[in-house]
Amino acid sequence: MCGITASITLAGRSGYCSPNTDNLPADDDHKKRKLTNGLVHTQQHRDNLQLERQLARSLDAINHRGPDSRGTWISPDGNIGLGSCRLAINGLGPGGQQPFSNGDASIHAVVNGELYDHHRIRDEMVKLSGYNFQGGSDSEIVVALYDYYGPTFLSSLRGEFALALYDAKKQLFLAARDRSGVKPLFWTVFDGRLLLASEAKALLPFGWRPEWDVRSIVDKGWLTQERTIFKGLRKIRPGHYMTCLSLHHIAEGQYWDHDYPDKNTLELRTEQEMIEGVRAKMLDAVRVRLQADVPVGIHLSGGIDSAVVAGMAKHLLDRGEVKLGSDGNHRLRCFGVAFDKGSGYDESVIAQNTADFLGVDFQKVHMNEAELAANFAEAVWFDEQPHFELGFVGKHALSKLTRDSGLKTIISGQGSDEIFGGYDVYLRDYLREPDAAWPKNNLNETTRQHELAESEASMAKTFNTWTNDKAEKVPAHLSTEIPAFASCMTIPPLMTAPWVDSYFGTISPQITIIENIDVRIRGLIRTKWHPLHSALYVWNKTALPNMLLTNLSDRTEMSHSIEGRVPFLDHPLMEYVNALPPSMKIRYDPETGKLTEKWILRQASRPFITDEFMWVTLLSHSSPPFLSLPPPPPPLQKTSNTTTPIPTQNTATPTPPLQPHKHTNPPPPTALLRPINLPPQRTPAPPNAIPHHGTQHRRSRLHGLEQNRKRGGNGV
Numbered sequence: 001m002c003g004i005t006a007s008i009t010l011a012g013r014s015g016y017c018s019p020n021t022d023n024l025p026a027d028d029d030h031k032k033r034k035l036t037n038g039l040v041h042t043q044q045h046r047d048n049l050q051l052e053r054q055l056a057r058s059l060d061a062i063n064h065r066g067p068d069s070r071g072t073w074i075s076p077d078g079n080i081g082l083g084s085c086r087l088a089i090n091g092l093g094p095g096g097q098q099p100f101s102n103g104d105a106s107i108h109a110v111v112n113g114e115l116y117d118h119h120r121i122r123d124e125m126v127k128l129s130g131y132n133f134q135g136g137s138d139s140e141i142v143v144a145l146y147d148y149y150g151p152t153f154l155s156s157l158r159g160e161f162a163l164a165l166y167d168a169k170k171q172l173f174l175a176a177r178d179r180s181g182v183k184p185l186f187w188t189v190f191d192g193r194l195l196l197a198s199e200a201k202a203l204l205p206f207g208w209r210p211e212w213d214v215r216s217i218v219d220k221g222w223l224t225q226e227r228t229i230f231k232g233l234r235k236i237r238p239g240h241y242m243t244c245l246s247l248h249h250i251a252e253g254q255y256w257d258h259d260y261p262d263k264n265t266l267e268l269r270t271e272q273e274m275i276e277g278v279r280a281k282m283l284d285a286v287r288v289r290l291q292a293d294v295p296v297g298i299h300l301s302g303g304i305d306s307a308v309v310a311g312m313a314k315h316l317l318d319r320g321e322v323k324l325g326s327d328g329n330h331r332l333r334c335f336g337v338a339f340d341k342g343s344g345y346d347e348s349v350i351a352q353n354t355a356d357f358l359g360v361d362f363q364k365v366h367m368n369e370a371e372l373a374a375n376f377a378e379a380v381w382f383d384e385q386p387h388f389e390l391g392f393v394g395k396h397a398l399s400k401l402t403r404d405s406g407l408k409t410i411i412s413g414q415g416s417d418e419i420f421g422g423y424d425v426y427l428r429d430y431l432r433e434p435d436a437a438w439p440k441n442n443l444n445e446t447t448r449q450h451e452l453a454e455s456e457a458s459m460a461k462t463f464n465t466w467t468n469d470k471a472e473k474v475p476a477h478l479s480t481e482i483p484a485f486a487s488c489m490t491i492p493p494l495m496t497a498p499w500v501d502s503y504f505g506t507i508s509p510q511i512t513i514i515e516n517i518d519v520r521i522r523g524l525i526r527t528k529w530h531p532l533h534s535a536l537y538v539w540n541k542t543a544l545p546n547m548l549l550t551n552l553s554d555r556t557e558m559s560h561s562i563e564g565r566v567p568f569l570d571h572p573l574m575e576y577v578n579a580l581p582p583s584m585k586i587r588y589d590p591e592t593g594k595l596t597e598k599w600i601l602r603q604a605s606r607p608f609i610t611d612e613f614m615w616v617t618l619l620s621h622s623s624p625p626f627l628s629l630p631p632p633p634p635p636l637q638k639t640s641n642t643t644t645p646i647p648t649q650n651t652a653t654p655t656p657p658l659q660p661h662k663h664t665n666p667p668p669p670t671a672l673l674r675p676i677n678l679p680p681q682r683t684p685a686p687p688n689a690i691p692h693h694g695t696q697h698r699r700s701r702l703h704g705l706e707q708n709r710k711r712g713g714n715g716v
Helices: 029-061 118-129 138-156 200-206 214-218 271-290 304-318 348-358 369-383 391-404 416-420 426-431 445-466 476-481 498-504 509-516 519-527 531-541 543-558 571-578 599-604 701-710
Strands: 002-009 069-074 080-086 107-115 159-167 172-177 186-190 193-197 240-245 249-254 297-299 333-339 361-367 409-411 563-565 586-589 594-597
Touching: 002 029, 002 107, 002 159, 002 172, 002 200, 029 069, 029 080, 029 200, 080 107, 080 159, 107 138, 118 138, 138 159, 138 172, 138 240, 186 200, 193 200, 214 498, 271 304, 271 409, 271 571, 271 599, 297 304, 297 391, 304 348, 304 416, 304 599, 333 348, 333 391, 348 361, 361 369, 361 391, 369 391, 369 543, 391 543, 416 531, 416 571, 416 599, 426 445, 426 531, 426 586, 426 594, 519 531, 531 543, 543 563, 594 599
Parallel strands: 297 333, 297 409, 333 361, 409 563
Antiparallel strands: 002 080, 002 193, 069 080, 107 159, 159 172, 172 240, 186 193, 240 249, 586 594
């Protein structure tokens, strides 16, 4: 686990200043060449020193991701630079120091994340190629696998990772991200260089400066595509890789994707076979994630997902199938968040019951209004993007508790809803068509039609109030490609300033989602996949990597140097669950007249959890939202004829860059969520630069919005 950064000088950008030798005598070629070579060498040395300093400052900005050690590698010509700051989890000795290099120093790599089953792969590489490993780090298998297989090595990796490597013989730079996007990797082209880093703030030392991408913010491109809230800054997509050949040709490819069975193919396995199959895959996913040279803990909430992870972990430890830490002398510990008892969001009592049932320690951090406000700015600084509720603030505080308790590796229940159909918004997708793959599902056609009508009416009542009538509409013939949750993604009219429509025209997050889906996949959605599976696919490509795994996983775990592991996103488990019929994920009970989400997970988890989890439904929000949206008020009235000019990047006073975080001195609130006062519609120009920090956001988000509303302001 670590933070990584990389700089690739692209062809056409001079890496050095060519010396002027035109005035030398024409017959003095030897002196001319000698002077030229000397000046070039001197300039090359200066450029390398500058790149070394930039890499060092880049790693300073993300030192929280890897405070144990750091290292850099720069190619002799200064065109390639790789950097890593390490959080030591496996192979704690100096042999785990990054960047890694192969035997003839032609391949160099930096790796962020955790790779499982690495002992087997090590043995395999020694037998196949005689590779000489330098240490016990799991990440070192990246160089060995690439050296033998080339880019196809990515299909051999199992785990949560982001990586970058350079092959000097082929002049090939390659960067890749894990199948679900657990680990982040951002990239941009700036000043003739391809820059990559684990977090956007790590790009600042290279001269890059953030500018709002207003279109991406409004049409939810940052949530549904590879775009971010900053102009020109992109994410490598989950299951994808990027290459740069000979410092010139940049391309992207895909090495893995979700797939689902034909909805009309009858399932031949028995129900019990499938339950036992899920149980076996889950146990294996938890088993490999308990293995580390340091002790591993559990982040425990009141839901079934983390409860079954904790239950299976305890089961494996009790049976002696795995040990915690290199010495095996550690007890399993769980950590959770508690909210005020009367808030309606506190699940700590259920989590405590689970811990008592399992006989494990449980520690919790209490979050009230004051604590949420106190931690808000710092959590935003680490997240670098918005979130729809305050769960990311609680997770940030939970990670501090975990780290203060001596742990730096945890397992969570993230990702279960995305593969088992755990959100209530999936119910409409399940009901849209009969499940022909499992016809004995107890749901007759009359009941299905009735439940579907009720579900659609409920969603319409909830979301139609905030629909923007000016937004681009999805054509009726494409509506089957839109999952239920995506059809609810609208732009509330009061959330954008009047000039936005004038500048960008009619835009819609729903259209953005459709256009994000590969054409081949859209064909499968229309003709082959059940609507539930289509919804799961789209969610796994949008909200899961771009929001949940960011705000509630990697960024708020690494903020306090905590490595997070997610067994539900183990790709052998995902592939097995994807192939199950829809009615194994959501099941109708004719006795109660209710639909149960994650049905097969509940059945497979029976030996490891208490009975209260069998039919309990998790709260729709794991923490208090920013604010509850009331019916929209009357249109805001203009109160003044004065307007605030829109700042641009070329203003006389440039926006101060975000500074590396110091745990002992929290930074001021960033402007990432700062409302911007914009001019009236008659001057429809977009804002380019991030505004200066203000004092308003030292108060709570709700108070800030209320004050902005009273002033008659509008925010993006």
